[in-house]
Amino acid sequence: MIGAAMARGIMMSRILVVSGILFLLSALTLSTCGKGESEAVRHEVKRIISLSPSITRQIIDLDASDLLVGVTTFHPPLPRKIEIVGTMLNPGIEKIVLLNPDLVILSEEDGATQKIDSLKMAGIPLVTLGRNRDFVSLCTNYERLGRILGRAQLAVEKIKAYEVELNRVRRPRSGIGVVFLVSHIPLITVSGESFIGHIIDDAGGVNIFADLRNPYPVISLESLVRRNPRVILVMTQDGDIYLKQRMKKLTGKGVAEPGIYSIATDHIPYYTPADYVASVSIVAELIGRKQ
Known part of the structure; x- marks a missing residue:
């Protein structure tokens, strides 16, 4: 039986990753970080709106939830009631304006879909945190966020x-070939340009689609089989069952079937x-099952 938390996680993974990636497949390469936006925060901020669940998680981690006046859906547990300003992909401009924030914080990961031009026209102060390509860039953004929130020292200590x-x-x-799928219909994997690709590296695996240029490329089942992974990690509901059935039909005789595992959405979709x-x-634990 699928519990409420798991169902919420499944829906979150589809909205935050699958839908977002489909929008971002072309847009991310064209988006800019900070051009025409508020690059410097020259005053103390007391009213912040976060347009990303990942940024909201970081704000809470930095003990600054008291500054939040607005968040998007699929936010982490909040210490108090905070206004929902829409989804990550469709923030409500009017609601944001009515909340009169000192600052709206978003990420270049998502910014190409977030009506930035409308926010600028409304005179809303914006800060866009950069793309998250690996742990180092995650920490760079986290430290920058700490400075914005007046939590610079805490950010350094936590890092x-x-x-x-x-x-x-x-x-x-380990030399073990790994494929990570953020979606199984369509098949969307991660390349070496994504922070999830670096998670695979740090976990000891070899991302067999690391060579692709798009961070989240759409692939065919045949190309997946040809690259012969030993481990396939799937983030969407029933994706492991679907892949096991399809792979069994396509994998040749004498070829070992890969380990196909469902991975929870508690942590991996979030760039913190x-x-x-x-x-x-x-x-690392899942890869270790094939050693």
Whole structure:
């Protein structure tokens, strides 16, 4: 039986990743970070709206939830009631304006779909955090967010702790070929340009689609079979069942079937230092089953 939390996680993964990636497949390469936006926060901020569940998680992690006046759907647990301003892909401009924020924070991961021009025209102060390509860039954005929130020292201290934990859970390169699927219909994987690709690296796996240029490329089942992964990780509901059935028909005789595992959406869709470290630990354990 699928519980409410799991159902929420499944829907979140489809909305945050599948729908978002389909919008971003072409847009991310064209988006800009900070052009024409508020690059410097020259005053103390007291009223913040976050347009990303990942940024909301970081704000809470930095003990700054008291500054939040608006968040998007699929937010993490909140310490108090905070206004929902829409979805990550469709924020409500009028609601944002009525909340009169000092600052709206978004990410270049999502910004190409978030009506930035409308927010600019409304005179809303904006800060866009950069793309998250690996743990280092995640921490760079986290530290920048800490400065914006007046939590610079706390951000530095937490990053040091996350670095220690990452070194503890990180695994040496195993040579095991891994495919990570954010969707099974259509098949959308991750390349070396995505932060999930780097999670695979830090977990000791070899991302067999690392060479593709798009961070989240659409692939065919035949290309997946040809690259002969030993581990397939699937983030969508029943994706593991679907892949096991299809792979059995396409895998040749004498060829070992890969280990196909469903992976929970508690951590891996979120681009935060804490979730990155947790994801490395989870992926390393799954890869280890094939060693």
